[in-house]
Amino acid sequence: MYQLILDLIAEEQINTVPEEALGPLAELFTLLETAPWSGHSFNPSNPRANMLTHTFGERGLATYIVLEEQREVYLIRVEWA
Secondary structure (H helix, E strand, C coil): CCEEEECHHHHHHHCCCCHHHHHHHHHHHHHHHHCHHHCEECCCCCCCCCEEEEEECCCEEEEEEEECCCCEEEEEEEEEC
């Protein structure tokens, strides 16, 4: 398992998402703790990079960094359009 760490900005963004986003966001957290590499590379020209994005719910997007050696996932941004 990976430890999920929330950036301060991501925490602030999470506090502003609508209630309908909370369930899908919780599911995403579980996924990031078990399979963080399931996301898409933030930079398509570098598909092996450790900065990834993952959608959640109908309109959510999370951006995060996988620190493989530390077994950590650092969530840096959470957006709800």
